[in-house]
Amino acid sequence: MTDMKTPEARMPARTRLGQLDIARTLVGLWQVADIEKDGTEIDPERGADHLAAYATSGFDTFDMADHYGSAEIIAGRLLARHAGADRRPLAFTKWCPPPGPMTAQIVRAGVQDRLDRLGVDRVDLLQFHWWSFQHPGWLDALHEMAELRETGLIGELGVTNFDADHLRVALRDGVPLVSNQVSFSLVDRRAAGPLSDLSCETGVKLFAYGTLCGGFLSEKWLGAEYPAQIGDWSKMKYRRFIDTIGGWEAFQALLRAASTIAAKHGVSVSNVATRWVLEQDAVAATIIGARLGESDHMADNLRLFSFALDAEDHAALGAAFAATDPVPGDCGDEYRKPPFLTASGDLSHHLDSIPLAHEAEPAARPGAERVLTGSEWEDIAGYARAQRVGARVFVSGTTATAGLSHKVAPEDAGAQTTYVLDKILAALSALGAGPEDVVRTRIYITDEADVAAISRAHGRVFGAVKPANTLVVVAGLIGGYKVEIEAEAVLSDAAQQA
Structure with a gap:
């Protein structure tokens, strides 16, 4: 992987993912759904203007999903502006179907919907999510998607929220995966275990989301009181993670360690939190959230590539880690079994409704x-x-x-x-x-x-x-x-x- 560690770094570092040349910081568009939750959609052209500003700054790789509001449509407007160009921004999306039989026709329709909403002939990277591995349709779907990759409708194929065991099943069954998108942060270090080992063994890379725990990993929360009342979906989710690792005091000790390191390098706590994840061998990129038209943090995120953590920094973080409890299980378990570490908490009702x-x-x-x-x-x-x-x-x-x-x-x-x-x-x-x-x-x-x-x-x-x-x-x-x-x-x- 390439990286820039000099104070003069002014563009995001890049790396290879299969046949793709990607930024090591993906722009995540999940907050489009939150912005649009009152039913008012973002104007697609204005939304594309905001994405264009990211692309101009080097953040030209966008991550979205079929359920992120109108994110695919907005990204499609940006891609249309680059029609015929030798180089254009990249749009990674996800297909998250409900469990059931995954015939060639059903999979083809799901992929076609992504193509239509993006307005493209090929999805750069299509990532697949599955709720319950007890239903065997997930492996059928991946093989059908692999066939569509061979026909040129999909550039590269990835998954999201797969644990190491099921990622291994897919790979050993011949599915040509290049990535797995999972939660990975100073708070949630599960991906540093079996999943990273499998990555080193197979070359499948990780996309890390939740790197800032919904904004909790920042100066704003250092020394702050426990947030008993939260209305933000993302913070509701990551407060559950914080409770799980030992509570607010354990989290504050982690924040203090990151703050000391940030002061040493002249960067932000968020920079330190993200940099730690980026320096994991298995990680291809971290995902930064974007609230289009509200805040972008581009200048701060560019500082990620102006420094590197040294042995002293890693030792300090390691001491803080030792004072916390690990998040139980493997990546993706929070969606499939207790403790359900999601914004809405217990997902038993959802899982019970799956055929x-x-x-x-x-x-x-x-x-x-x-x-x-x-x-x-x-x-x-x-x-x-x-x-x-x-x-x-x-x-x-x-x-x-x-x-x-x-x-x-x-x-x-x-x-x-x-x-x-x-x-x-x-x-x-x-x-x-x-x-x-x-x-x-x-x-x-x-x-x-x-x-x-x-x-x-x-x-x-x-x-x-x-x-x-x-x-x-x-x-x-x-x-x-x-x-x-x-x-x-x-x-x-x-x-x-x-």
Whole structure:
């Protein structure tokens, strides 16, 4: 990556992302939705004028999504002004469909909508978000998007809010991803763990959002009282992160460390917070929020490239980190499981409204229910993916098979385990059970060398539950799979009543 560390630096540094030459500070347009929340849209041409000012200053790479109000339309007006030019600003957007079957037609329509709103023939970078990995449509969608990349409708392909395990599944299954957009800051350092390790292993780069925690990582909040009343969505979200790492006093200690470093270099606290993220090897770029027509902070953000953190700075931040609690889980977990660290808090109602991957049906035994997944072998061999009898749920031996016969991540046992456990959880969900109800798992593997990778994937799902478990090495598995898993669950009284 290129970078500028001299006091004379006056333009954002740049780096390569696949075939794209991008600024290391992306301009995020999520606040367009907040500005427009009263129903009044920003005039597209005036909005494009504001984006043009960013581009002139070197901040020419814009990040948006299908649900960021009229952000795509505004960006499209800016791109139209550069039609036919050798070089133009870049527009990265996201497609965030509701879980469900991801056919070629559905994916093509989603991509076409992005093309139409941007007014382009190709999306520079299309990023994909998925709410629940229990629904297998996410992998189908990524493969369909990869096909559209081959036809030229998509320049590069990325994801957003993927944890390390599911990013690995996609990569090991051959999806040509170049980026993953996740929360990453002095407060939320989850991305510095398994996700950064995977980045170094595969070359997939991270886009860091939430770098300033909605503005909390600034001089304004140093020594300030705890903000009990907040109306801003972004600050509501990141206050939850601050509460999680140990509360306001722990956060103030972190702010004081950043303030001391800022004074040493003659920069702002926000510069220090962003610079720390930029210096992580896995990070391609940070994302700076833009409130079009209200504030831009371009001059301050240009100072990011006038200095570098030294060993003393990192030691001071490290001491502040040690006094905080880590944000639990991996990247993206805040949208999928407790604690829900989002602006609205608990997302259980939203997740409960997501269609199940499968529906239960009556079984042959009176009062029992079963789940069928459509595999031809269920009829040939006469079995169900899972069956519930009273409070007990039994899940058949399950392999990493997508659709009728696609073997997922054929060379990666850990990735296969992740996919298998998602299938098991999907079957349990259809029968009213969850991971907390699992009392036993049995794992069959073909290579002892895969034990660690398989165990880590199992531990990510069942680390807190700790069911009884048996793992054995067998001579081989039908189909050449590396792992097969079966499970048993016992529903609690509350779950049975539900």
